[in-house]
Amino acid sequence: MNQQQKCVVITGGSRGLGLAIIHRLFEAGYAVATCSRHPTPELQALIEQHGSSSLLWVPAAIGDEAEEAAFFAAVIEWAGPRTVHALINNAAVAQDGILATLPNVDSTRIIEVNxxxxxxxxxxxxxxxxxxxxxGRIINISSIIGSRGYTGLAAYSASKAGLDGLTRALAREVGRRQITVNSVAPGYLETDMSAGLEQRQRAQIINRTPLGRLGTVHDVSPLVMFLLSEEAGFITGQTLTVDGGISC
Ligand SMILES: NC(=O)c1ccc[n+]([C@@H]2O[C@H](COP(=O)([O-])OP(=O)(O)OC[C@H]3O[C@@H](n4cnc5c(N)ncnc54)[C@H](OP(=O)(O)O)[C@@H]3O)[C@@H](O)[C@H]2O)c1
Known part of the structure; x- marks a missing residue:
């Protein structure tokens, strides 16, 4: 084990944006710990390729306090003498449905996880x-829906607006200890999460986006990498938007 290696913890790294960030983290030489509820072949292949001292995956559900604590305890044991440089809060759930008819249990779960x-x-x-x-660094993966809203995503929107508030308050709390806290707010990305968008909704989003397309995970992961870097050490408490201009 390379004791100088920095570790990054990212929730929800089994697919989508989280997996793309993990690929970038390896390119930059970090060791990575992640959790999700289910494994994926892509994550298993990365563990085989890089070895278990470079990539830890723990089956854990964010939103369940005991599982979160068990995940973090496993991370600390795995990291050993290495520094835990950053946490990226990426795991999230979204469920479409107007609030008046969405069961409370579904809204509660969205707030609980996100x-x-x-x-x-x-x-x-x-x-x-x-x-x-x-x-250190904390990066919260937010969404433009936290500031803009979207019909059918009230609880999701509230969860992301809350996350941005958390970012600002924590940035003030821990700044003197050289820990930065920022949100990254993507627009609509081509991932499993947005797969449920109807053709009509997709066309409308693309039409309203100055850059004329949906985003991809590769549009967002470079910004996350920058925020982890030394060069980003004077940026804190911000929500940085990557959305092709749709919210401008
Ligand atoms: N896609 C978009 O259009 C979009 C736009 C703006 C912001 N975002 C944000 O970007 C982040 C990543 O989204 P994505 O599009 O990559 O989503 P995704 O493709 O649905 O992937 C979500 C990841 O989180 C994991 N996850 C979900 N619930 C979890 C839980 N309770 N505990 C642990 N892991 C959990 C999933 O694995 P398991 O299911 O196996 O647990 C998976 O690894 C989220 O914060 C999302 O809100 C996405």
Missing amino acids: LLGSLRMSRLALRHMLGARRG
């Missing part, structure tokens, strides 16, 4: 980072 899970994971990571006294 907002409270990220808040509790941030708390675990911060306790570790503050103790280690080496600074």
Whole structure:
């Protein structure tokens, strides 16, 4: 094990944006710990390729406090003497449905996973980072829907707006300890999460986007990598938008 190697923790790394970020993290030389509820062949292949000391996957559900704590405990044991440099709160769920008819249990689950899970994971990571006294990074994957809203996504929108509030408050709390906290807010991305968009909705989104297309995970992952870097050390408390201009 390379004791100088920095570790990054990212939730929901089995597919979509999380998996794309993991690929970039390896290119940059980080060791990576991730969780999701289910494994994927892509993640298994990465573990075989890079080895279990470079990539830890734990089956854990964000939104379940005990599973979050068990995941983070496994991360600390796996990291050993290496520094946990960053937490990326990426795991999220979205469920379409107008609020008046969406069962409360579904809205509660969205808030539990997207907002409270990220808040509790941030708390675990911060306790570790503050103790280690080496600074660090927290990146919350938000959404433009947090500031713009979208019909049928009220709970999701509220969860992402809450996440942006968490970003600003934590940035103030831990800035003096050289820990930066930022949100990255993508527009509509081509992933499983947006696969349910109807053709009509897709066409409307593309039509309203100055750059004339939906985003991809490769449009967003470079910004995440920049925020992890030394060069981004004076950026904190911000929500940075990557949306082809749709919200401008
Ligand atoms: N796609 C978009 O259009 C879009 C736009 C703006 C923002 N975003 C944000 O970008 C982030 C990534 O989205 P994505 O499009 O990559 O989503 P995705 O393709 O649906 O992937 C979600 C990832 O999170 C994991 N996950 C979901 N619920 C989880 C839970 N409770 N506990 C642990 N892991 C969980 C999934 O694995 P399992 O299902 O196996 O748990 C998967 O690895 C999210 O925060 C999302 O809100 C997406």
